[in-house]
Amino acid sequence: MAEDPGAFAEDPDAFTIEPSPSGRLLCGGCAPHDVCRLGVEIAEARDDAVRFEVVCPPFWHGGPGVAHGGWTAAVFDDALNIVALRIEPRLVTKSLAVRYLRPVPVGRPMDLLARIERHSGRRWEVSAEMTLTGTPLATARAELRTRRPHHFARHEAWLARRSPSPNGPHAES
């Protein structure tokens, strides 16, 4: 994220994922660290597909030596957005479906290939596969949306309307 935090506070819709000082594309949470704390690195990028090397850090384990399913889903969310973010920088995930085919090992480099399946207007359909030495471990499909203008400002306004009020806990929707 290259934005000046002050500018972001004034205009939340200015937020886009931009290369970090070391050239990485990182989410807002990892940008200050200049490293992806999920263990995702872009290995090769083409127009409609991106290949990643992913390694599950030990603190994301769910069982002995095995990744937490939430790690796998978060990695897919990043990768599926990155493949489209290179064309459209203002995206959100509308839906994400993961198929867990085999346990995912911790600490082993794996391949993840993400591609754009379809794109029309604000709608993006993307898919990805995570493999270990060629064997699929998990697959995912997602539907992304190009953000409407004022997406984050609209969210903030909606949230403000839900602040506890003297009339009770249920604010307007």
Ligand SMILES: CCCCCCCCCCCC(=O)SCCNC(=O)CCNC(=O)[C@H](O)C(C)(C)COP(=O)(O)OP(=O)(O)OC[C@H]1O[C@@H](n2cnc3c(N)ncnc32)[C@H](O)[C@@H]1OP(=O)(O)O
């Ligand atoms: C190497 C490492 C890489 C690292 C690289 C890092 C990449 C990071 C990528 C992370 C990507 C994400 O996870 S993004 C975060 C997860 N996704 C989200 O937060 C999206 C949340 N959902 C939404 O904002 C919305 O549902 C949309 C925009 C998806 C819906 O779009 P839509 O299908 O066009 O529908 P639309 O009619 O606009 O809206 C449907 C309903 O949602 C409401 N709505 C829509 N937008 C808003 C809004 N901003 N604030 C409040 N409410 C909203 C509408 O009033 C409506 O309510 P009603 O009329 O039904 O009442």
